[in-house]
Amino acid sequence: MNIEKDRIIIFDTTLRDGEQSPGATLNIDEKLTIARALARLGVDVIEAGFPRASKGDFAAVEKIAAEVGSEDGPTICGLARATKEDIRQAGAALKPAAKGRIHTFIATSDIHLEHKLRKSRQEVLAIVPEMVGYAKSLVHDVEFSPEDAGRSDPEFLYQVLEAAIAAGATTVNIPDTVGYTTPAEFGKIIRGIKENVPNIDQAIISVHGHNDLGLAVANFLSAVENGARQLECTINGIGERAGNAALEELVMALYVRRSYYNPFLGRSADSTEPLCNIDTTQIHNTSRLVSNLTGMLVQPNKAIVGANAFAHESGIHQDGVLKNRLTYEIMDAQSIGLTENLIVLGKHSGRHAFRDRLETLGYNLSEIELNKAFLRFKDVADKKKEISDLDLQAIVNDELQQVPEAYRLELVQVSCGDHARPTATVTILTPDGQELTDAAIGTGPVDAIYEAINRVVNIPNELIEYSVKSVTEGIDAMGEVTIRLRHEGVTYSGHAANTDIIVASARAYLGALNRLYGALQQGDQAVHAAAAAATNAI
Ligand code: KIV
Numbered sequence: 054m055n056i057e058k059d060r061i062i063i064f065d066t067t068l069r070d071g072e073q074s075p076g077a078t079l080n081i082d083e084k085l086t087i088a089r090a091l092a093r094l095g096v097d098v099i100e101a102g103f104p105r106a107s108k109g110d111f112a113a114v115e116k117i118a119a120e121v122g123s124e125d126g127p128t129i130c131g132l133a134r135a136t137k138e139d140i141r142q143a144g145a146a147l148k149p150a151a152k153g154r155i156h157t158f159i160a161t162s163d164i165h166l167e168h169k170l171r172k173s174r175q176e177v178l179a180i181v182p183e184m185v186g187y188a189k190s191l192v193h194d195v196e197f198s199p200e201d202a203g204r205s206d207p208e209f210l211y212q213v214l215e216a217a218i219a220a221g222a223t224t225v226n227i228p229d230t231v232g233y234t235t236p237a238e239f240g241k242i243i244r245g246i247k248e249n250v251p252n253i254d255q256a257i258i259s260v261h262g263h264n265d266l267g268l269a270v271a272n273f274l275s276a277v278e279n280g281a282r283q284l285e286c287t288i289n290g291i292g293e294r295a296g297n298a299a300l301e302e303l304v305m306a307l308y309v310r311r312s313y314y315n316p317f318l319g320r321s322a323d324s325t326e327p328l329c330n331i332d333t334t335q336i337h338n339t340s341r342l343v344s345n346l347t348g349m350l351v352q353p354n355k356a357i358v359g360a361n362a363f364a365h366e367s368g369i370h371q372d373g374v375l376k377n378r379l380t381y382e383i384m385d386a387q388s389i390g391l392t393e394n395l396i397v398l399g400k401h402s403g404r405h406a407f408r409d410r411l412e413t414l415g416y417n418l419s420e421i422e423l424n425k426a427f428l429r430f431k432d433v434a435d436k437k438k439e440i441s442d443l444d445l446q447a448i449v450n451d452e453l454q455q456v457p458e459a460y461r462l463e464l465v466q467v468s469c470g471d472h473a474r475p476t477a478t479v480t481i482l483t484p485d486g487q488e489l490t491d492a493a494i495g496t497g498p499v500d501a502i503y504e505a506i507n508r509v510v511n512i513p514n515e516l517i518e519y520s521v522k523s524v525t526e527g528i529d530a531m532g533e534v535t536i537r538l539r540h541e542g543v544t545y546s547g548h549a550a551n552t553d554i555i556v557a558s559a560r561a562y563l564g565a566l567n568r569l570y571g572a573l574q575q576g577d578q579a580v581h582a583a584a585a586a587a588t589n590a591i
């Protein structure tokens with residue numbers, strides 16, 4: 054295998070660690086949509102899931118391997134604990150990929166060994182080469198992670214990594230599983246590995262880290278300075294607990310500060326050769342897609358992809374930017390694919406213009422998807438004269454959500470005001486084809502709608518988050534509603550965009566209920582809970 058050490062490999066784990074965020078559960082078609090977007094973005098490796106965790110995960114990895122893992126596409130990776138059955142299943146799911154990678158892991162910190170694995174260091178040291186060797190018999194490309202490396206004894210870590218590389222691992226990934234280390238410490242761990250693992254030149258050093266103290270990105274950049282060449286990250290930084298290092302922040306730090314980072318990769322400071330393969334102009338689209346499909350909102354002040362990331366509010370700043378953009382801007386909004394919210398289409402625009410604009414935005418829709426999205430576009434254009442890129446993205450992301458509509462909203466109507474009891478009526482087509490109408494009163498119009506929907510659908514749940522935000526500025530802007538609800542400890546999300554926020558609220562809620570209904574139908578609720586318990590250990 055060719056070990057490239059003069060550039061940064063971007064390993065995206067949005068579909069594995071990212072999907073471990075509560076409520077971020079995606080169905081197989083949504084995972085495929087995200088995998089395609091990641092391939093367009095230019096990630097080198099997609100960690101598509103944990104095949105042993107559930108039948109759904111296995112099927113998703115297999116499908117992504119078949120449809121996105123082409124010879125010129127990204128490497129497709131499947132996670133496996135260091136057990137024969139996990140590794141066998143990962144190998145089987147990855148079969149259709151032109152380039153498949155098994156990522157196997159076992160904990161190495163004393164606290165994990167004693168309380169979780171109940172194994173001695175010697176036992177772990179025996180398991181690692183055996184399992185890496187087994188993975189190597191199934192695929193060429195094997196990655197090994199010593200879980201909780203950030204809190205492991207460095208001397209033991211060196212021994213484990215040496216054994217993993219000797220058995221065939223070509224990437225050794227160093228996880229800060231609990232987000233505990235500081236940048237200087239993490240850099241020192243990477244340097245220690247470079248200097249003390251005798252066969253380290255036969256592998257790429259990778260890093261994986263959680264953001265519990267908000268230090269994940271800083272830790273990774275320190276790791277790059279000390280020899281790490283693969284970064285494991287997620288879109289919008291989603292993931293277990295406080296999430297993972299955010300892909301967009303890492304990539305833009307390497308892009309904006311390339312003259313600082315170039316020398317660490319043996320280049321001259323003024324080299325213009327990109328440090329990684331990411332097409333930065335796809336960052337904004339991909340971020341919105343992931344946020345819409347997972348229901349994980351992006352905070353407005355989030356670096357790079359937050360709504361305010363390129364907004365200048367203070368008069369002094371605005372004045373400076375008007376005189377010269379560089380006074381207050383270190384990067385250009387267009388470099389992440391943020392167009393100047395131009396009005397691009399209207400109700401007279403045809404299919405051709407619609408398709409063209411979507412292609413420019415990076416969407417390659419099938420004929421069926423295009424037809425559906427075009428009908429939605431016409432509907433929105435009837436209500437809202439001018440359609441911008443942001444509107445188009447909201448429309449298409451809404452259509453790309455592929456929650457099977459077991460329950461379908463046929464009508465929603467509310468009456469409310471300061472002298473009226475908020476009352477809602479809904480008509481819903483049920484999975485067995487009945488058209489049911491019911492009504493309810495609530496503390497406000499949205500509460501009334503949700504009460505009325507609950508009377509029809511009748512699956513107990515607790516609403517844990519409701520948020521509405523406008524897609525663009527202006528009084529006729531579309532509203533995006535995201536909701537999260539909980540049923541027996543498992544969170545489900547729903548998302549919808551509409552010019553009428555009452556309709557969007559009803560559709561988002563029904564979307565989440567449809568996800569819940571789908572999981573109950575497939576008996577997946579138990580599988581998810583078990584998978585969550587298994588992966589919580591990760
Ligand atoms: O956080 C972690 O340690 C992980 C490993 C499986 C890499 O997710």
Ligand code: ZN
Pocket residue numbers: 070228230261263293591
């Ligand atoms: Zn992790």
